[in-house]
Amino acid sequence: MxxxxxxxxxxxxxxxxxxxxxxxxxxxxxxxxxxxxxxxxxxxxxxxxxxxxxxxxxxxxxxxxxxxxxxxxxxxxxxxxxxxxxxxxxxxxxxKVLKIHNEVKKYQENGYFIILIGSKLHPETIGTISFAKEKSFIIEQLEDIKECIKVIEENKYNHIVVFVQTTFSKDRFKEITEKLSKELINKDLIIKNTICNATSSRQDECKRLSNQNDCMIIIGGKNSSNTKKLYDIASSINENTYIIETVNDLDISKIKDKKSIGIMAGASTPKESIDNVIKILKQEVLK
Ligand code: SF4
Missing domain, CATH: 3.40.50.11270 (Rossmann fold)
Structure with a gap:
């Protein structure tokens, strides 16, 4: 199936x-x-x-x-x-990204220190943080929080707002914001969950399918950050998880004995790529 x-x-x-x-x-x-x-x-x-x-x-x-x-x-x-x-x-x-840019700009003009949770090298993060100017900090990992708090304390910032990259992992966002809330308990801290609905529903569905199927195939570009996150989610739940860019990367021998196959694809994967994979699976695995 x-x-x-x-x-x-x-x-x-x-x-x-x-x-x-x-x-x-x-x-x-x-x-x-x-x-x-x-x-x-x-x-x-x-x-x-x-x-x-x-x-x-x-x-x-x-x-x-x-x-x-x-x-x-x-x-x-x-x-x-x-x-x-x-x-x-x-x-x-x-x-949705333009809306975040406008919000960041508004808070920057009102004197807030801006924290952006996101992948430091991702173009969306680089674009968004530029609207915050220099009074800002990017947190990618829990380990970055220490340095961020140091900047806040040294500069005596009291008004802080947090945004997040639209395709960031929901679970990692939760971990980071919980820790930030504890560390900044005495500050005016506003947390904006700007993870896109498309991203969060996809991550939820990926978790569900990874639990329900014998194996998972994640389809998406090698440079796609949201595809990579789907792979991380699926592989942490289901050890038989494979990531492919196109049908040509599919190794049929690894999934031949599987009864149920879950498929998820990233936000930049066209319908034709998904259809091509399904066609081969129907021909070669579920004959
Ligand atoms: S995931 Fe897609 S819809 Fe959501 S913010 Fe990014 S580009 Fe827009």
Whole structure:
């Protein structure tokens, strides 16, 4: 039996960015995208065939170009440079991420010290923290809390607000905020759970499927942070968990004797990738 997670695959933000990019490509023919539009090679290479050019820095484009900003969002400095160079920004930052940017900006202007819980090197975290300016700190692990508290004490900050990357692990967020609440008991501390609903429902479903099936297959791009988190959740529950990017990575020999197979896919995994895996499983395993 194959049990596919209902929340698998494109989230609203990614779906919107891919469909809008297709529209823009018809209109402009050649467009740049700052970073991979989604963390999925197949999707990106199909868009590249239609004229999308992935760049890593605005230095790589001439003035007046059309540049897409992907769902993760970018730093304040990117908007500033684009304005100065007359670059036409096609902003596909997910509305949920834009809302966080605006909230961070509002708290920063009201003098709050801003803590962002997230992966330090993730583009969304880098973008969001730029709106907080220098009075801020990123916490990725429980171990980072000590240094964060030191900064707060040294500077005598009393008003603190916490945000979290939209695709962060729910469990890790809970652990970190519980510890922060204990450490900062005498401060004005506001905790905003900005984990996206799409992420939390997917993580809940992944837990349920990992408990109910003989093995788990997680489908998603190697650079996709939310796919990696699904793998971490599933593998901590079910030792027969495998992560693949496409059907070509599937090792049938490892799952041949399994009676029930759970499938989850990350937010940037297209429906075709999931369908391709199911097709092979039906042909080779559940004959
Ligand atoms: S996971 Fe949520 S916040 Fe992130 S792009 Fe998708 S819908 Fe937007």
């Amino acid at each position: 194959i049990n596919i997670g209902k929340t698998s695959g494109f989230c609203k933000g990614v779906e919107l960015s891919v469909s809008k990019t297709k529209e823009y490509l018809e209109k402009y023919k050649k467009i740049y995208c700052l970073g991979e539009l989604v963390h999925n090679k197949e999707v990106v290479s199909n868009l590249e065939k239609k004229g999308l050019i992935v760049i890593n820095n605005l230095n790589e484009v001439e003035d007046n170009s059309n540049v897409i900003l992907r769902a993760h969002g970018v730093s304040v400095s990117v908007y500033k440079e684009a304005k100065e160079r007359n670059i036409n920004i096609l902003d596909l930052t997910c509305p």
